[in-house]
Structures are given as C-alpha cells and as structure tokens.
Amino acid sequence: MISTAKKQETAVLVAVTTQRQTAEQTQEYLEELAFLASTLGVQTIKTFTQKLEYPDNRTFVGKGRLEDIKIFVTDNPVDMIIFDDELIPSQVRNLEAEFKDIKVLDRSLLILDIFAMRAQTAQAKTQVELAQYQYMYPRLTRMWTHLSRQKGGVGMRGPGEKELETDRRIVKDRIAFLKEKLEKIDKQSITRRKERSRLVRVALVGYTNVGKSTLMRRLAKADVFAENKLFATVDSTVRKVVLDNIPFLLTDTVGFIRKLPTTLIESFKSTLDEVREADVLLHVVDISHPSFEEQIEIVNQTLTEIKAADKPTVLVFNKIDAYHPKEEAFDEVVENEGVEVVIQQTKALSLEKLKKSYLTGKADHVVFVSAQNKENLDELRTKVFELVKSKHFMIYPNWLNMPFTDFDFAE
Numbered sequence: 001m002i003s004t005a006k007k008q009e010t011a012v013l014v015a016v017t018t019q020r021q022t023a024e025q026t027q028e029y030l031e032e033l034a035f036l037a038s039t040l041g042v043q044t045i046k047t048f049t050q051k052l053e054y055p056d057n058r059t060f061v062g063k064g065r066l067e068d069i070k071i072f073v074t075d076n077p078v079d080m081i082i083f084d085d086e087l088i089p090s091q092v093r094n095l096e097a098e099f100k101d102i103k104v105l106d107r108s109l110l111i112l113d114i115f116a117m118r119a120q121t122a123q124a125k126t127q128v129e130l131a132q133y134q135y136m137y138p139r140l141t142r143m144w145t146h147l148s149r150q151k152g153g154v155g156m157r158g159p160g161e162k163e164l165e166t167d168r169r170i171v172k173d174r175i176a177f178l179k180e181k182l183e184k185i186d187k188q189s190i191t192r193r194k195e196r197s198r199l200v201r202v203a204l205v206g207y208t209n210v211g212k213s214t215l216m217r218r219l220a221k222a223d224v225f226a227e228n229k230l231f232a233t234v235d236s237t238v239r240k241v242v243l244d245n246i247p248f249l250l251t252d253t254v255g256f257i258r259k260l261p262t263t264l265i266e267s268f269k270s271t272l273d274e275v276r277e278a279d280v281l282l283h284v285v286d287i288s289h290p291s292f293e294e295q296i297e298i299v300n301q302t303l304t305e306i307k308a309a310d311k312p313t314v315l316v317f318n319k320i321d322a323y324h325p326k327e328e329a330f331d332e333v334v335e336n337e338g339v340e341v342v343i344q345q346t347k348a349l350s351l352e353k354l355k356k357s358y359l360t361g362k363a364d365h366v367v368f369v370s371a372q373n374k375e376n377l378d379e380l381r382t383k384v385f386e387l388v389k390s391k392h393f394m395i396y397p398n399w400l401n402m403p404f405t406d407f408d409f410a411e
C-alpha cells in the first residue's frame with residue numbers, strides 16, 4: 001500500500017522533435033505528459049527536448065542532451081525520468097545503466113499505471129494487468145528487475161495497488177493465466193451483450209477528459225464518475241435511455257489518447273467491443289482544448305484501428321462555455337505613402353465562425369453543447385433521437401403496434 005504521507009514523487013520529462021513531430025506539437029505532448037504524471041500524483045520539475053531526425057536508437061536522445069539531463073538529475077531531487085514515446089527494450093536497458101538509481105519510464109507505462117489505478121470491474125482489472133505484463137515481459141532485464149523491486153511506486157503498480165511481479169518465469173505464467181481468465185470473462189460479456197442486443201446501441205467516444213461521462217450523466221441521469229483527470233473512466237457503463245417512447249442503450253467508455261499502448265488496445269478488445277458493436281457514435285470533442293482538431297484526428301484513427309469507423313456519428317463539440325478563440329497570425333498588406341507594407345496581424349476564430357465551418361460539410365451531424373451548463377442539450381437529444389429512431393424502426397418495423405409491456409421503461 002502507498003501511504004498518503006509519502007512525499008510527492010518528482011519527474012523530468014523528455015521528448016524529441018522529429019520529422020514527424022513539430023516543435024509546437026512536442027510542447028503540447030509534453031503538457032499532456034505532465035498532466036498524465038500529475039494524475040498519478042507525480043510533479044514535473046523540468047522538461048528536456050531535442051530536435052532529431054529520429055529518436056536515438058540507443059538512448060532516445062543524443063549524447064549531449066543525455067549529459068544535460070544527467071547533470072540536472074544529479075543536482076536536483078528527481079525520482080523518475082519519463083520519455084514521451086514508448087521506449088524499446090534496449091533503450092530501457094541503456095537508459096537504466098546511465099541513470100542507475102532513478103526510474104526510467106515512458107508514456108505507455110504511465111498510461112498503464114493510470115488504467116491500473118482506475119480499473120473497477122474484474123474485467124478491466126484483468127485487462128490492465130495483462131497489458132502491463134505484456135508490456136513488461138520483453139523489458140525485464142536482471143538489472144531492471146532488481147531496481148524496480150527496490151524503487152516500486154509509479155510504473156510498478158498493478159490493479160488494486162499491489163506491486164507487480166518482476167520474476168521472468170512468474171510473469172510468463174501470469175500472462176497465460178490472465179489470458180485464460182479474460183477469455184472466460186469475455187464469454188460472459190458476449191452473452192450479456194447478446195441478451196440486450198435487441199435495443200439500439202449508442203456509444204460515447206472521444207479523447208480523454210472531453211466530458212463523455214458528464215454527458216452520460218446528463219443524457220441518462222446516470223451516476224458515473226467524472227473528474228478533471230485523464231482516464232477517469234476505464235470501465236464501460238451502459239444505461240437504458242428512453243426518448244419519446246423509443247428506448248436505446250447508451251454506453252460511456254474509456255477515452256482515447258495519442259500513443260495509446262498497443263498492449264492496452266489488444267487487451268481492452270472486449271471493452272472496445274461496446275464501441276465496435278454500437279449502432280450510433282457520439283464523438284465528443286473538448287472545443288476549449290487548443291489542439292481539439294488533432295484530438296479529433298487521433299480518435300478517428302483509433303476508431304479505424306478498432307474497426308469502429310463508418311458508423312452514423314454525431315460530432316458533439318462540448319465545453320462551449322470555456323471556448324477561447326485561438327489567435328491565428330496572418331499578413332495584412334497596407335499602402336503607406338505609395339509603398340506596400342506588410343503588417344503581421346492576428347485574427348481570432350469566433351465560435352460562430354467555427355460552427356459555420358463544421359456545419360457546412362465537415363461532418364454529417366454536428367452539435368455544440370456545454371454538458372456542464374446544460375446548454376443546447378435538447379438539440380443533442382433531438383439529433384440522437386433522429387438517428388436512434390431510424391435504426392430502431394429498421395429493427396422493429398412494427399414497433400408502433402407492439403405492446404409496450406415488452407420493455408421495462410423504468411430508469
């Protein structure tokens with residue numbers, strides 16, 4: 001058990017700007033990484049970046065930057081160094097050798113740790129533990145094992161805060177055991193889903209922390225957990241909602257993030273089935289986030305990856321109450337005494353303009369809401385109802401003549 005009296009752990013974050021990642025993106029990703037760390041109670045005290053064609057094969061950053069980091073961690077109280085990309089096993093080994101008694105972590109390990117902290121159901125707990133061990137297995141060196149045992153804490157927590165096992169042979173057995181256990185649980189959830197398959201299914205999807213659970217509360221009056229932290233939700237919650245006499249199922253599930261560890265996607269397959277098997281998606285976007293457009297892209301990519309794209313989708317722009325127009329630079333040419341002068345100007349994209357650009361063709365169904373302030377929720381309900389209704393009548397062409405006692409409308 002981690003005692004609450006324990007001092008706050010501190011971290012140094014490291015990221016590289018490459019051909020595929022601009023300096024601006026690197027800054028945003030580092031902010032997100034710091035947010036992930038703070039979700040685990042870890043305080044970021046310094047960030048290091050480097051411009052490289054590719055991350056260094058041996059130590060992620062080059063020799064010079066590595067020296068800078070070493071000097072910093074020698075002079076300051078640093079518990080861990082967190083790298084923004086998933087480290088390959090040999091990089092972990094080399095970096096462990098360089099930093100000796102300081103923990104070396106990466107973004108994947110942090111995400112896995114948060115999932116472990118959040119998992120509630122037996123299914124989610126098993127899925128996370130399996131993903132953790134699959135991530136760890138190829139990285140278990142004698143030294144890492146020894147050091148991790150000594151260091152414990154962030155990066156080493158299994159579901160329920162128990163320390164993860166680091167003995168190679170035991171880990172291998174554990175993976176086999178967890179896979180078997182998960183298969184059994186999955187069978188049960190498939191049966192459960194089949195039983196309720198006669199209702200239209202709507203799933204809330206989106207980047208983490210955009211307000212999916214808050215919307216779930218508003219639409220289904222469900223008491224689900226929402227918090228300004230990343231991955232507040234890692235289990236799925238399903239609620240029955242009735243709009244104008246048409247019942248449907250609404251699912252709130254795990255959010256997506258950039259560079260979601262592949263082991264997590266694989267082992268969360270059955271949780272993600274809720275999304276894959278949905279008839280309608282509500283893709284929730286946090287419009288107040290400076291990189292909301294990139295987040296939309298990442299969610300779309302992940303949906304394609306899990307084969308859940310190409311469904312009727314409502315793009316729900318949430319948090320309009322907190323929207324601040326992003327300033328964009330442009331050049332204005334003016335004439336001054338017969339000479340053309342270029343003046344650098346900025347313009348802010350108002351919410352109205354933004355709405356216009358999305359409503360004219362970027363997506364089939366778009367709604368702008370504030371789940372927190374209950375703004376425009378009726379418009380969202382109407383949109384959802386339209387899509388649910390058309391699907392519902394495909395399943396039940398004779399619905400209007402059916403006896404209502406067939407369904408339990410109680411909420």
Ligand SMILES: Nc1nc2c(ncn2[C@@H]2O[C@H](COP(=O)(O)OP(=O)(O)OP(=O)(O)O)[C@@H](O)[C@H]2O)c(=O)[nH]1
Nearest residue numbers: 209210211212213214226227231232233255371372
């Ligand atoms: N300003 C503002 N904040 C909101 C709104 N909707 C939700 N939030 C806040 O955003 C944060 C995240 O909300 P959640 O509902 O937990 O988001 P989520 O998408 O379920 O997040 P994860 O489960 O962590 O992926 C919370 O602090 C909410 O109070 C909104 O309309 N406006």
Ligand SMILES: [Mg+2]
Nearest residue numbers: 212213232233
């Ligand atoms: Mg949530």
